[in-house]
Amino acid sequence: MRQEITSYLSTIKNEMYQLTKFLYDNPEESFKEKKAQDYITKLLLDKGFTVLKNYMDIPTAFHAQIGEGHPKICFICEYDGDIKKGHIYGNNLSTSISITAAISLAKVVSKISGSVIVIGTPGELNGGSKITMCKQGAFEDIDAILISKPHIYNIENPKCPAILPLKIVFEDNLSGNLTSMDAYIMTINLLCQLAKGFKPGCTIENFSISDKVCVISLKAPSFDTAAEIRHQIEILTNTLGELIGLNHEVTLAELPCAEIKTCKTLNRLFAHNLKECGIIELETDKCVTSGSTLGCISNTIPCVNSYISILKDKSIPYPSSEFAKETLSEYAQEIGLKAAQALAFTGLDLMEKQNLIIEAKSELIVQSN
Structure with a gap:
């Protein structure tokens, strides 16, 4: 045959x-x-x-x-x-x-x-x-x-790596001096520093800010590792949000790839x-x-x-x-x-x-x- x-x-x-x-x-x-x-x-x-x-x-x-x-x-x-x-x-x-x-x-x-x-x-x-x-x-x-x-x-x-697309949103506080754009700039700078300590094969890529939303892609050898990095990012944004007084959330930007x-x-x-x-x-x-x-x-x-x-x-x-x-x-x-x-x-x-x-x-x- x-x-x-x-x-x-x-x-x-x-x-x-x-x-x-x-x-x-x-x-x-x-x-x-x-x-x-x-x-x-x-x-x-x-x-x-x-x-x-x-x-x-x-x-x-x-x-x-x-x-x-x-x-x-x-x-x-x-x-x-x-x-x-x-x-x-x-x-x-x-x-x-x-x-x-x-x-x-x-x-x-x-x-x-x-x-x-x-x-x-x-x-x-x-x-x-x-x-x-x-x-x-x-x-x-x-x-x-x-x-x-x-x-x-x-x-x-x-x-092929696992990919976790994340959306980070900071809400403007009209009574404060810092804006959501300030928060995104600080977040990106902090994420670049955080990435230096990642395990081999782990990266944060495709940073983009539009309509007061920051979108990033996490890449890692496994989905479990990507989830661990997401947890670190949530800790980082929680801390930053409290420091500058802006409400925020971290959610999936689209469906992830295992x-x-x-x-x-x-x-x-x-x-x-x-x-x-x-x-x-x-x-x-x-x-x-x-x-x-x-x-x-x-x-x-x-x-x-x-x-x-x-x-x-x-x-x-x-x-x-x-x-x-x-x-x-x-x-x-x-x-x-x-x-x-x-x-x-x-x-x-x-x-x-x-x-x-x-x-x-x-x-x-x-x-x-």
Whole structure:
């Protein structure tokens, strides 16, 4: 069946490029990805999938499935972009890789037991929808989740940090001499000093003050560590508020991202398949600066969340408009096809050797204890 998948992939190379190109030409902002949703779901319908739009009451989300029962192998699509700069993270190619892998695996699913599922998760650049979907139980019945994203480097299991976005608000006291802006300036200065004592891998980033609100992002190797830092910040702002006589509060600015839980069982399997498909040089356990909304899901469901280099020129910055352009290159399309093949092979392996799923789930249980 691996040969059948490989042969079929060679016949849909142009469809993969056309999807990548369409998304590149039509970047849509988070949660308004109507053109992307329509294009992707029509393609899946044409390939025999049953498709549900407005999934989990999220207008531009979707759920597609072919096959029945378990194992349920899920491919994730992220398809929002930056209106001005385009697909600076390569979401157009990432979606194309997922769709190509899914429809390739779907060609053989009737010969084995299980289901191929595609879930479209909009809004990745603006907090994402996966966290909300996770809380609503969208992934509870899934056996494994697979996604491979374009990047500068090949990273088998990138270590994505936990991210805790916080909003700090000081209320002006008309009877006092100090304003909320004074409080924000003092807070930022104190936070910069506080950060010097953080554990390795912990930072405070993306300071911004607008409409008398200060927003920051905490990054840490684990969500528990990020929560500890939040507690320190609350102590700091409480003390400052009392000293200068301003009421204040610290709340979440948006939904937080948990760190990715590594599933070595799936990573080993996917790495083997990448090498079989021609992507040989892989880095492991490399830390990346961006978080992943897949974090909350990876705590309970085995996930592959790999990065694949689509660049010959490693000096091209990521994320950037230049990186977005590279997704259309012949080299990027060739690499994307190999990544899709490796994802499809991994899904096939999990369907044929269901003990691997049991092993992967057991690994996550051990990690959580």
